[in-house]
Amino acid sequence: MRQTAETSVQTWNPCSDRPLHERIAEAVQSRATPISQLLRLMSALDAEGNANENLRLQLRARIGAPLSV
Template identity: 70%
Template sequence: MPQTHLAGPARRFIPGSKSLPEQIADAIGSRSTPLSQLLRLMAALEAEGGDDRLRLQLRARIGAPLDA
């Protein structure tokens, strides 16, 4: 059966490939980033004790309430 979806596999958080802020910026900018990937990035950001600005941007992209 021929493939109808030609997109490559979704990029995942891979420590050492790109910095976490770069990966988050790429994921936020891409409308095709799966929700699971955004949640993995959020978990990685939380584990690092991340930046509040990046956290808010990810939450807005995910659709999570800002006061959650």
């Protein structure tokens, strides 16, 4: 019997009502945040016209940080 993969994509983000800087701060502090989520936050930050350079640097540092720290 052939099984098909579930293809539904969750479009609702429970954190979307919080400001981007709060979501970034929480993601940077949490070692459990997946790289894919960090990259999505970086993309959202890049899309903002008034992006904070400190937030960008924090995200870049966290994306490149080793997991065994």
